[in-house]
Amino acid sequence: MPASQTWLPVPIAISVNSTALLLSSVLKKKKMNKRILTGTHLFSGDEACAEGAIAAGCTLFAGYPITPATEISERLSWRLFEAGGIFVQGADELDSLTLVIGAVHAGAKAMTATSGNGICLMQECIGYAAMTEAPCVIVDVQRAGPGTGIATKTMQGDIYQVRYGSNADYAIIALAPDSCQEMFDLTVEAFNLAEMYRVPTFILADEIIAHLREKVVIPEEIELVSRKRPKLPPGEFIPFRTESDTDIPPMPAFGEGYRMPVSGFTHTETGSPSNSYEVQNSLVRRLWYKIEKNADKLTKIETLYLDDAEVVVLAYGSVARVAKSAVFRAREEGIKAGYLRLITLWPFPDQAIQDITKRKLRAIVVPEMNMGQVVREVTRAALGRTEITSLLKPGVELHRPQEIYDFIRRVMK
């Protein structure tokens, strides 16, 4: 039977867990200004991402041309000026991210976009952004690698790099879109989360999503978050004082009279450099815990047919689209297959994995386009309760629905 006839997705209720958007009282619905292209469009993923940045109130974008992220720069090079922001073509990825971090400390909302070798070059600045708690958005449109790889082909190879690429320990947030609409929605959300948590926040897209063209709806109203501001006046405000190790310090901008001491050095709550164990201990723990201990609040997942599932296909990004179609086919053939899509990749949604392993499963199948990055996290989070099987393709070619379907059948035999 031709695949195209049997695999049409059937209309079904999809539950999207969006606690991240509900968690804060600081959320305000903002009426879009006329510079935002509300309505229905046919956009590529990159274009949707650019429009998401504008809708989120991005006032500075700096990026260096690199396939397949270049279209984000190209669109913002004229659209951002229309929206009252500034586009700068960086001299390289280092230049781009340093501009972004400088701008956010001066009060801007800022973003950069890159891929492949570019995300490697940004690693030094990513650690610096984490250390200085700079709320910035970094779009990584993953491409085939390692090294230069294949610029125009896809891969999901940077999962660990965005999390662990810079020196020493810090935490970040990463979201993985699976459609052009999500390129828009998650870019807005990335700005909100970056502002809320004062942390570099990543969009982990891949070449397929970036170059796909789909319907994108830009709503009339959108929820925007701005960073917490100091309640105390200059002189009384302690720059990095927090109430607990999961708390985020308020953030004034340069030029507001707070005389902010911002440094990549290990620093005390007053901002002065320190060599002491106590200062390092409390700072590094807070940089880690403010994200990792809030993982449940940050978790966004999409689920299908989990209630009676005997096998669960766990996927993210472009592969999730294929995985979903394979799950539909399996259901049609009477196999009790479930579907779990990770939208939040970092902090890793351990709880979501533990929830599904509480039930009796034959296996969790993890198809991904790398040599096994997310499957390693799934294995860790599953605590040995269930069998985890990996279906790997190291980039360039997306999984075919048939491949995942056959794999499900093999697991269920």
Place this chain on the structure above:
Amino acid sequence: MKKHPALQYFRFDRPGNLHLWCAGCGIPQVWYYTTKAMEELNLDMDKVVWVGGSGCTGRMCTYYAGDYLHTLHGRPLGFATGIKLANPELTVICHMGDGEASAIGGNHLIQTARRNVDLVAIVINNFNYSMTGGQFSPTTPVDAFTMTSQLGNIEYPFDLCQLVAACGAPYVARWTTFHVRQVINSIKKGIQKKGFAFIEVIAQCPTQYGRRNKIGNGVAMMKWFKANSIRKEKAKEMSKAELEGKFIIGESVDTEKAEFGASLRELIKKRASIG
């Protein structure tokens, strides 16, 4: 007792030592010259941001009582550009060492000069990487001794002022720490200049460079600067051989051209009127 006028700019929050510079170092002199320029221009400290990177010079901003961004080695100009673009009301002053500005940060330096971002970039050139123990940098003279050129330096040094001038910066000047008034005036001019102002200050590092090259302590090194500094007007009449080992000082560029941030804001106006 009357307080020293520079003290209002100093951040007294370090446990232990007030600062880390050695006795006789030229860097704190330039720290003072910068605050003196700010004081003479009557600038509001709340609107002046200092940006620095790593190394002995990179630490300068961390002793400044106003807003500062203490950044990555070699990259203060990128961060400073971001700050200036986000808030054009701010005066942004960057201090960099010679290694930071011309080796690891060479691209940031030439690109920022080419774009003509409205910043003041002060490079303190003490001919070596001091913080790490005195290794040769791209400005170390040929044959000089450092911890990584113990047989004598074989690399040709950069002329930073010529480099930045070639990139199109509208203000370029070189002085030494001996030229107190000239440095202060140049920093003042740089702050007032709508564009990229580059000031190289040749400074003494008695602990590393002076000692290894047998020039002497801080005072001896400043005397060395005084004896070997040649005004650029006079240098034009001298031969290459006569200029060997001399420091050519003075303002080499002082012009006007469109500034990066202003040009970007023009684009906003242009697009806004169409939309």
